[in-house]
Structures are given as C-alpha cells and as structure tokens.
Amino acid sequence: MQFVKVTVSPTTTRAVRRVERSLNWALRRADAALERLHLGGKKAPYDDLRYEFFGGPGEGLRTKHYDKSLRLLWKAEEHAPYLGFRDCSSSENQRRELGQLSLSEEEQVQLARMSSAEFKALLDREYSLREKQALVALLSAIGHGEAYAWLVSAQLLAAVKSTGARAALSLQVLEEAKHFLVLRELVRAFDVPIPRLSAPEYVLLERVLKAQGLEKLFGMNVVVEGIALGLFGMLSHLPGMEILRLFHLDESRHSALPSNYFREFPLSAQARKSPRKRLGRLGMILPALALIPTLEDDMAELGIDAFDFGGAVVRKIAQLAERNGFDLPIPTQALLERTNDLLNAYCAIARPGHEQKRFIEQETTRGERELSIEGEVFLGKRAREDAGRIQTPGRNPSLVATSRTTVSTDA
Ligand SMILES: [Fe+2]
Numbered sequence: 177m178q179f180v181k182v183t184v185s186p187t188t189t190r191a192v193r194r195v196e197r198s199l200n201w202a203l204r205r206a207d208a209a210l211e212r213l214h215l216g217g218k219k220a221p222y223d224d225l226r227y228e229f230f231g232g233p234g235e236g237l238r239t240k241h242y243d244k245s246l247r248l249l250w251k252a253e254e255h256a257p258y259l260g261f262r263d264c265s266s267s268e269n270q271r272r273e274l275g276q277l278s279l280s281e282e283e284q285v286q287l288a289r290m291s292s293a294e295f296k297a298l299l300d301r302e303y304s305l306r307e308k309q310a311l312v313a314l315l316s317a318i319g320h321g322e323a324y325a326w327l328v329s330a331q332l333l334a335a336v337k338s339t340g341a342r343a344a345l346s347l348q349v350l351e352e353a354k355h356f357l358v359l360r361e362l363v364r365a366f367d368v369p370i371p372r373l374s375a376p377e378y379v380l381l382e383r384v385l386k387a388q389g390l391e392k393l394f395g396m397n398v399v400v401e402g403i404a405l406g407l408f409g410m411l412s413h414l415p416g417m418e419i420l421r422l423f424h425l426d427e428s429r430h431s432a433l434p435s436n437y438f439r440e441f442p443l444s445a446q447a448r449k450s451p452r453k454r455l456g457r458l459g460m461i462l463p464a465l466a467l468i469p470t471l472e473d474d475m476a477e478l479g480i481d482a483f484d485f486g487g488a489v490v491r492k493i494a495q496l497a498e499r500n501g502f503d504l505p506i507p508t509q510a511l512l513e514r515t516n517d518l519l520n521a522y523c524a525i526a527r528p529g530h531e532q533k534r535f536i537e538q539e540t541t542r543g544e545r546e547l548s549i550e551g552e553v554f555l556g557k558r559a560r561e562d563a564g565r566i567q568t569p570g571r572n573p574s575l576v577a578t579s580r581t582t583v584s585t586d587a
Pocket residue numbers: 322325351352355427
C-alpha cells in the first residue's frame with residue numbers, strides 16, 4: 177500500500193506528545209487521589225493499560241455465555257414468521273431456502289411460512305376466548321417481566337467484573353430485548369386485552385430492579401428467571417407456542433450465569449450471610465408466593481393447578497439459590513416445608529374438601545428436553561446424580577434425567 181505522506185513539523189508533534197504525557201500523568205494522579213478520598217475520580221471500571229475490564233479476561237464466562245449465546249442466537253423471522261419480524265440476514269434467508277429444497281413437497285408445505293392471519297386463525301381454532309384470555313394473562317405476566325429483565329441485565333452489565341462477564345451480560349441484554357419484543361407481538365396476536373402487572377408481580381420486579389449490586393443476580397437470574405423457566409416449560413408444548421422452547425433455552429442459560437460467575441468471583445462470606453441481604457432475598461421470594469393465587473383461575477383454564485406450579489417453582493428457586501450460595505434466613509428444606517404448609521393452609525380455606533398435598537414435589541414443566549435442561553440448571557451435575565439415586569416421591573423422574581443438554585452449566 178502506498179500512502180501519500182503529509183508533511184508535519186516533528187518539533188510540534190514531539191511537543192504535543194510531551195504535553196499530552198504530562199497532562200495524562202496529572203489527570204490520572206488527580207483521579208486516583210479523588211478516588212482514595214471517595215470524592216469521585218475515574219468512573220469506568222476499565223483498565224486501558226491492559227486493554228481489559230477490571231477483573232481480568234474472564235474467558236470461562238465468555239465462552240460459556242457470550243460465545244454460546246451467539247451460537248444459539250435465534251431469529252424471530254425464522255422461528256415465528258407470523259409475528260412480522262425481519263431480523264434474518266440475507267445469507268440466513270438463503271440458507272433456509274436452500275435447506276427447504278431438499279425437502280419433499282409435503283414437508284415444504286408444512287414448513288411454509290405461516291402468515292400472521294393464519295397464525296391468528298390457528299389460535300382461534302385451538303383456543304376458546306376464555307382460554308386465549310388465560311394464555312395472554314400468563315404470557316403477558318412473563319412479558320412484563322422481560323421488560324424488567326432487560327433493564328436489570330443492563331444495570332448488571334455495569335456491576336460485574338471481568339471482560340468475559342461483561343460480554344456474557346451484553347448478550348443477556350440483547351436476548352432480553354428480543355424476548356420483550358417477540359413476546360409482545362406473540363401476545364398481541366391473540367387479539368384480547370392485555371392485563372397490567374399484578375400487584376405481587378409489580379412488587380417483585382420493582383424489588384429486583386432496586387436490589388443492590390449482585391443481589392440483582394439473585395432477584396433476576398434466580399427468582400424471576402426461575403418463574404419464567406417454569407412458565408415457558410409449562411406452555412411450550414401448546415399449539416402455536418413452540419417458539420417458547422427457544423425462550424426456555426435462553427432463560428436456562430441466564431439462570432446458569434450466577435453459578436458460573438461466582439466460580440470466578442466467589443460471593444464473599446459477608447455478602448452470602450449478611451442478615452440484611454438474606455432478608456432482602458426472602459423479600460423477593462415472598463411476592464413470588466403471593467403471585468400464585470392470582471394465577472389460579474387462568475392456569476385452571478389451561479388444566480394446570482397454580483399451586484402445583486407454585487410449589488415446583490419455589491423448589492427450583494430454592495435449589496438455584498442454594499447452588500449459587502445465596503443464603504436465605506432459613507435453610508432450604510425448612511423454606512420448602514414452610515412453603516408447602518402455607519400453600520396447603522391456603523387451599524384448606526379456598527378449596528372445599530382439600531386434602532394435604534406435597535406441592536413442592538410437583539412438576540409442571542412438560543417436554544423431555546425442557547425437563548432435562550431444568551435438571552441441569554436447578555440441580556447441577558452432582559446433585560442431579562444424587563437425586564437420580566434417591567427419587568423423591570411424587571417428583572417426575574424426567575426432572576433428574578442426565579441426557580445431554582445445551583446448558584452445560586458445569587462445562
Ligand atoms: Fe428473558
């Protein structure tokens with residue numbers, strides 16, 4: 177390459193460099209002094225000398241979350257063409273069309289793009305008006321949660337250490353944005369009024385958004401993602417809801433983020449055991465419990481007992497909290513037993529002829545793949561093997577299946 181050089185004055189450029197070096201020295205010293213005095217100073221947790229964020233490269237988190245999320249990144253145009261998104265690149269569209277050339281005529285018809293009118297016709301065919309309202313109530317509950325997940329993950333991006341963890345959170349921000357937008361279109365396709373946040377969900381999500389620092393990881397990646405995984409896993413087998421399998425897969429990766437992060441940057445004993453923080457965590461679980469009765473009628477419409485769902489989700493949240501070292505004010509088993517008592521006490525009043533039930537041992541997630549993914553996320557490899565040896569009565573054995581999943585929390 178031949179460049180036509182521009183003539184400059186070496187004396188001037190040398191002087192500029194000297195002045196810049198002095199200015200930089202003064203600036204950095206002043207900022208360091210201000211930082212020591214807690215009066216401000218440098219704000220970005222970024223080390224420009226090492227070309228790295230504070231905390232180091234964090235390669236493990238990068239490969240487990242950033243690389244993997246990009247590998248598994250899905251496009252709404254391909255998987256839910258009826259929602260009107262145009263997010264596939266031209267090469268992705270070409271690849272898909274080429275792949276369809278090898279299919280039989282019948283298979284091509286099946287794979288043909290369903291228009292939004294056809295999708296709405298499918299919803300009308302498969303669901304009564306009341307069933308559509310029930311599905312919209314559940315889907316919009318997650319949809320409002322996605323808006324908060326988008327906000328919280330963007331804030332967590334500034335709270336985590338290392339380049340790898342920031343890369344992981346950046347992809348979570350992107351995925352939450354996609355979840356919010358795609359789910360909103362899916363909900364709108366039902367053509368029924370969309371409910372607002374219920375009071376317990378509003379309290380839960382506001383508490384998560386207001387949680388300090390890494391406590392947001394507990395609120396979002398443990399509690400909220402735990403509920404979202406339960407709902408996606410419960411609904412993804414329904415007609416027209418197949419896209420929710422992809423949401424379920426993304427959320428399972430997000431649920432695995434705290435344990436992978438704490439492997440590189442362990443939560444301090446003070447942060448784990450602080451009575452204030454443990455109470456704060458319980459304060460995020462309680463609204464999730466209060467949410468259960470508000471979902472009862474809508475879930476019943478879809479053949480699901482909201483208390484089975486609630487028991488299963490609280491069990492998964494407790495397992496995930498324990499796995500990540502987020503201590504609670506009472507031990508996990510005691511929390512589960514008290515939850516079971518509470519759910520039974522409510523049902524004893526609200527349901528004539530109610531008989532005691534082990535709600536915390538129920539499973540409402542459907543589909544082998546979803547159950548396998550959740551087994552990996554909630555129990556982890558070792559606990560899953562233990563659970564495989566000691567079967568809990570009433571628990572679906574598929575929950576502890578050890579088949580390969582795409583979550584790889586221990587990878
Ligand atoms: Fe999400």
